[in-house]
Amino acid sequence: MRALRPALAVFDCDGTLWSGDAGSGFMFWSMESGLLSREASDWMDARYRAYQRGEVSELDICGEMVQIYRGLREEELREAALTFYGHFIAPRIFPTMQQLCAELKAAGTTLWAVSSTSNWVIEAAVIQHFGIPAGNILTACVAVHDGIITDKLLDVPTDEGKAVALKRNNIPHPDAVFGNSIHDAAMLETAQHPFAINPSAALRTLAASKGWAIFQPEAPAHAG
16 A cells, blocks of 8 residues: 555545444434433434334435434534544544555545545544544535534535545545445545555455455554
């Protein structure tokens, strides 16, 4: 990976830079911590169970997991996301991937992150700890008015939407793309050098059929 010296590299986040799904993790943490009301928690829990049964789409659930915070102050969400980062994400970071980002950035590579998890969570993780600037982060997000979160979706980059989000930012064909699930497939297809990192079974099969590089990073040292 390092030998390619890509000018621009794009990273999925959940399952690629760290193990586990920070999107659903933040949702459940919000319920347990009292950040979400009981009514909102019950509704979101029912929707997530329906998603697991295949009754709600990936696109819909990713959007709803951001919209559920409507009415809360964005400052509060950003503070919560930082707390959640230390609780859930930091212990699960793949050291090899963090080192790779640092080495690529030091070599002059421009780094981007694309994720269907909320901007609050992803920004809390990748700006400081992976060196990806805020302007290069494309995530699920909603409009904020006067500091208050609304339910107006601005973007939910998942599946084909990840490639669309990159194209919208004038990145139709990145030098390198790193992803872990079938929801990254469309984005990986656009890359000159696609890398399946810690791949799900479906992505591993697809990557093998297309001859994409497959890499399994070592387990995080402190993951529970």
